[in-house]
Amino acid sequence: MNPLAKLTLVLFIIEVIIFVASASVPAYDEQTLLSTFYNLTEAVDGSVINDFVLIYSNNVVVTLGSSLPLVGVLIMLFVVFNTGQVVSAAAAALFGTSSVPSSVAGGLVAILLVLMPHGTVEFLSYAIASATSLRTGLFVLKRYPSSFIARYFVTFLLLSLFNLAVAALLESVEIASSLGGTVVGVFSLWVFALPYLIGLYYLQRKLEIRLLASSKEGSDRYPQPSVPQP
Structure with a gap:
């Protein structure tokens, strides 16, 4: 597994832990967060195109912030925690009168x-952007060529934005499916998502190896394939 993939996996696991933990504790400002939840749910209308634009435009700001060198990971963690708190507030409102504790409900929903x-x-997507943030910051500290740093940053920022578009499309289709009464259809989308994620892994691996091989500092570890001489 290449360095970016390892870092992405670690950050993804951290994201999930923080998200579930945040959703499992009482919201710090329940009314405000609940208002945020209702505003988001009222904005979707079951139209795949409209919901895609809405979801992507909201989440792209998070991805851009998460990609800022070094500090991006802090932005990502804050957003993930806050999103978990929104889930916590929503769970408290939806399950507050049931026998299931809101903390348990929030964690399960998350x-x-x-x-x-x-x-x-x-x-x-957020994990890729944050991993790019840390890797880019590391390259700056190690004084890699600015041209290489720029190519690396732009390449994986675009990859994370593309991945975010796929996520927004999946979510908009999930919303349309659930509103139509076919909740099973939501999870059936894994038939498409799983091969996509496998392809994404190999794509980012190939991209990073090529980029590192193009830099003087990484050429020893990731040599370019030799071209047969005529």
Whole structure:
């Protein structure tokens, strides 16, 4: 596994832990967060195109912030924690009168969201952006050529934004499916999401190896394939 993939996996796991933990504790400002939840749910209308634009435009800001060198990971963790708090507030409102403790309900809802195809792909987008943030910062500290740093940053920022678009598309289709009464259809999208994620792994691996091989500092570890001489 290449360095970016390892870091992305670690950050993804951290994201999930923080998200579930945050959803499992009482919200710090329940009324405000609940208002945020209702505003988001009222904005969706079951139209795949409209919901895609709405979801992507909201989440792209998070991805851009998460990609800022070095500090991006802090932005990502704050957003993930705050999103978990929104889930906590929503769970308290929806399950407050039931026998299930709101903390348990919040944690279960958070786990369910992560297990949905869009949840996994979306969290992965933030993890890629944050990993790019840390890797880019490391290259700056190690005085890698600015041209290499720029190529590396732009390449994986675009990859995370593309991945985020896939997540937004999956989520908009999930919303349309659930509103139509076919909740099973939401998880059936894993048929498409799983091969996509496998392909994404190999794509980012190939991209990073090529980029590192193009730099003087990384050429020893990741040599370019030799070209046969005529």
